[in-house]
Amino acid sequence: MYKIEVEDTLLDRLKEKHWLWFKNHLTKTFSKKPKDTYGAFIKKIFGWDESVLENIIKGSKRELEDVIKKVQAKKIACESLQIFRNDPHKSAKQKQNKFHEKVMKAFGYDNFIDQKKSWDAYELCESLKIDVCPYCNRQYIFTVDNQSGMVRPELDHYFPKQKYPYLSACFFNLIPSCSVCNHLKSSQDDRVVYPYENEFGKHGMFRLKSRRWDRDIITISELVRMPGVYIKIDNLRTSLGKQINNSKKVFNLDVLYNMQSIELNDLISRYQNFTGANKVGLKRMFKGVDVERLILGIPLNPQKRYIMQKFKEDIIKHLNSLKRR
Numbered sequence: 673m674y675k676i677e678v679e680d681t682l683l684d685r686l687k688e689k690h691w692l693w694f695k696n697h698l699t700k701t702f703s704k705k706p707k708d709t710y711g712a713f714i715k716k717i718f719g720w721d722e723s724v725l726e727n728i729i730k731g732s733k734r735e736l737e738d739v740i741k742k743v744q745a746k747k748i749a750c751e752s753l754q755i756f757r758n759d760p761h762k763s764a765k766q767k768q769n770k771f772h773e774k775v776m777k778a779f780g781y782d783n784f785i786d787q788k789k790s791w792d793a794y795e796l797c798e799s800l801k802i803d804v805c806p807y808c809n810r811q812y813i814f815t816v817d818n819q820s821g822m823v824r825p826e827l828d829h830y831f832p833k834q835k836y837p838y839l840s841a842c843f844f845n846l847i848p849s850c851s852v853c854n855h856l857k858s859s860q861d862d863r864v865v866y867p868y869e870n871e872f873g874k875h876g877m878f879r880l881k882s883r884r885w886d887r888d889i890i891t892i893s894e895l896v897r898m899p900g901v902y903i904k905i906d907n908l909r910t911s912l913g914k915q916i917n918n919s920k921k922v923f924n925l926d927v928l929y930n931m932q933s934i935e936l937n938d939l940i941s942r943y944q945n946f947t948g949a950n951k952v953g954l955k956r957m958f959k960g961v962d963v964e965r966l967i968l969g970i971p972l973n974p975q976k977r978y979i980m981q982k983f984k985e986d987i988i989k990h991l992n993s994l995k996r997r
């Protein structure tokens with residue numbers, strides 16, 4: 673729903689830190705044998721050496737999509753049956769699961785979220801300073817440091833780790849999000865809006881809907897019957913339109929926003945009590961302040977991210993367009 677805005681220089685620095693952590697991780701071993709490193713395992717299964725891995729770990733969404741295509745073309749999962757051919761585990765499914773577990777371990781994601789060292793999931797979230805869930809805009813996702821009690825956003829895997837374990841530690845596959853969104857998306861593989869590149873913006877707008885007639889409300893008088901809300905997508909055929917539609921479904925946005933009727937009722941009530949007549953006096957009283965935003969309870973600094981901000985701004989636009997009858 674919201675684009676993650678981080679300066680390129682900071683991103684470059686964080687990507688480098690992340691890569692150094694991963695590079696160091698590659699030298700760790702599965703067993704006591706010094707040759708049994710995670711790096712050696714990855715090379716054997718995927719054929720990726722350190723320089724290829726650097727591009728993958730730091731890779732953009734487009735690059736990760738290319739990696740997926742290559743891996744699928746090589747049918748690497750079949751390798752699992754070879755690796756465990758002498759394993760007492762009998763079924764192919766069990767062997768696949770064990771292979772998945774081994775690949776996850778080799779790519780070190782569990783180690784990254786559990787590390788509590790110089791570079792880990794806390795450091796990543798803290799450095800990105802994303803305060804609002806980019807998927808739903810309904811919840812704050814703060815990072816609280818070690819001394820104060822360790823709280824951080826959950827990290828959603830844009831390309832699910834269940835299906836693509838080899839992308840589980842890639843920098844641009846880790847999306848700080850609220851726990852509701854992370855759990856709703858889970859292993860679903862529908863391409864939702866990718867927050868490092870896109871957002872809903874004007875292509876996916878909240879609208880007021882008549883619960884009675886199941887259409888947009890068109891007159892002020894219809895506000896008497898409390899309307900519902902939904903996200904209107906301007907063009908479902910574009911790739912962004914499809915992604916917005918997937919986000920709506922995966923994160924259950926229409927349903928969850930309708931659950932927050934307390935916010936909607938409050939907004940409509942503020943809107944109806946704010947008339948042109950009291951505008952002049954209020955402007956005099958609050959010089960230099962956007963009185964309309966103040967009264968409607970919309971954050972005064974539009975540059976910052978607040979929860980429910982897009983919802984409120986879109987609904988006000990719809991209210992302003994209603995016919996007075």
Ligand SMILES: [Zn+2]
Binds near residue numbers: 806809851
């Ligand atoms: Zn969320």
